Amino acid sequence: MTDTDITRAAIVTGSSRGIGAAVARALAESGMNVALNCSSERSLAETEALARELAAAHGIRALVAVANVASAEEAQQMADTALEAFGRIDVLVNNAGITRDGLAARMSCEDFDAVIDVNLKGSFHCAKAVMRPMMKQRYGRIINMSSVSGVYGNAGQVNYAASKAGVIGMTKTLAKELARKNITVNTIAPGFIDTAMTAALSDEQREAAAARIGMGRLGAPEDIADLARFLASEEAGYITGQTICVDGGLTL
């Protein structure tokens, strides 16, 4: 069997909507079987609808795993489900993420922990859950979703920025540990992307954000998904440990 005969399989966490849904769509378009994920039954119907759409449109297999990535057990169950269904796991996109913004002086420890638990520990739980099958097959692509907040910091996001900076450190370390097994680990750091996460911004805030972005507009989920598709591909096999900002020039 040559590599081109293999149908690759991916897990995309937090793929009920937004960037995760766009990434799942891009990977399905490139012919991969995809395990979609949401944290609870609340988003199940929309995630199942996306799975049906992707399977019908691209002739791939798609399943939905409800799992809160903050739980190591649920992350492991999600990986087991995907492995059993697809026989392999080639790609993990650690995309699930939350915000609980507020100035540090007033932030509760609960809000700090909640964001670390999902964004940082959740990414670790999922990476750990897929590592063994990836090592066994001597092939893997792990893509972690950080943020420009994690690279540069952002007032009002001490929890989020810390979690996303942690993701970058985790990426570099896992890249060093897993390179010999032919597993690459990279980070995408999006800027302002037009999703539910940024929907809370007022029109004035959106205009102010767009004015700071070289391209003059917020990004679309597809702007992130296009890079994820490349990093998940065979062609990206010599890129590892990197953090790539996709922000339309925001941080230049």
Ligand code: NAP
């Ligand atoms: P979004 O629209 O709010 O979607 C977040 C996704 O994560 C949803 O599918 C949600 O699922 C899932 N999720 C949340 N908590 C989870 C948990 N504990 N376990 C499993 N899934 C969970 O966010 P987005 O804007 O697409 O953001 C996606 C990623 O990009 C996040 O990591 C975010 O930090 C990062 N990012 C976004 C921006 C931006 O401007 N939008 C910028 C930089 C980085 P449910 O439906 O179950 O809640």
